[in-house]
Amino acid sequence: MFKVNSKRQAASQIRSLRLIAFLYGLVAYAMFLFTIVYAVGFVSGIIVPKTIDTGPDTSVIDALSTNVLLMALFVIQHTGMARNWFKNWWTRYVPNCIERSTYVVMASLCLMLLFWQWRPLAAVVWQVDDPDIFVMIATLSFIGWALVFTSTFLIDHFELFGLRQVYANLNGRGRPAPQFRTPLYYKYVRHPLYLGFIIAFWAAPVMTIGHLLFAAVTTTYIFVGILFEERDLLQLFGEQYGQYKRQVGMLIPWRKPS
Template sequence: MTQFDHQVNSISPEIAGSRMFKFIAFLYGIAAYLVFFVTVLYAIGFVMGLVVPKSIDTGTDTPTVEAVIINLLLLALFAVQHSVMARQRFKAWWTQFVPKAVERSTYVLLSSLSLLLLFWQWRPLPAIVWDVENPDIAVTLVTAALAGWVLVFASTFAINHFELFGLHQVTNHLLDKQASPPRFRTPLFYKFVRHPLYLGFIVAFWAAPTMTVGHLLFAAVTTLYILVGIALEERDLVDLFGDEYRQYKQRVSMLIPWRRSA
């Protein structure tokens, strides 16, 4: 048991342990997951300009400087929410007010809502940076982008998709099952790259046959955020797994498969 486990939850044990509360928490977890799932599907259309009513290159015409400022604020809001709420110290404070069973679902829900806000309020910057005219190369880039999204989803299932997005926790809570202690594993893609999920996002964001200034801003800032996020996440993983993770870092490259780790 860590020092964080000694935090007092504001929900009384009687309420938190009731069957009705557990069922409500389970429904809440499902709802949060569905919002996340819709958000990710919309994100694919938003970045690639497919199907969705508003993509990264459509929306309200705004003066360039104003558009850049608004877009950076939207990205910063997501980055701060997504990173701060993932830190152990924040969780220790947060679970004084939010039951531990729904902490992950709440994190997933708020992350999804901040992304939906970004999609809604994003200002296009339509100036063209590059436009691939060769149809074979264009198709290759679109295929690579789709492959990046597939890698994102596949990476979550390679570890524990339903735990990552909160369903595992609310199900265990409903069934009165204790969560298994975390253990270090490197399944599938994780044998070749430490962060295949983030690699998938980077490929999906940059593999574009037509790159506008707005898309470039989105891709550049999110890539920078991913690199910062990796540093924070790996610090937490070293704290959790110690030498086991340090040795993994020495063996396996961070983002480029089969490249020898520095």
């Protein structure tokens, strides 16, 4: 009888832990949604209370140093926690099922800090005065954001942001082995998600020095991130990804015949 009760208690504890992990994943996903929606307003200069061109007036040196440190913090977190060596170490202390959700939480916190503490550099680099061209460029920026969102769903949005992992764990299932796929955009460009970010950041009808700094640093980081990511993908998928890399453009859509 004691053994039966012990097994029931153990099973109950496992179910409770799985439910907690699932709720944690939901919170992480909610943080992501808030952060990405705020990012659209922050970069585009609409709706949100603090944008890339608003905030306290400071000296140029203070603004540059603060902004570069904020972006460096995000880069270090975003790159470091995505590496396999870090994951192998990290999952000694954090369950595998919430590893991705924890990554999402940390990335969201870094971005929230950036939005909060960003210092504007309001001097204008270029400004479009023609209303039709202004609307055209602003629309192009939102097309970039649409490319970002749709790209995540093409490659498995819910796995990318940790929900699939915690849901599988809640139901006592393991994670399926990753499969190499090239749906829709991925047939013509290897990184449509990153291409969407670049379009969203650079398609600005009013480009200030602060916005230019943000766009330049994030674009540089995107190229560095691609190098790390493609190295990991080559290790994971081998020649299958190597052939894909030779046939499909990194950010400029083109495709060579097989």
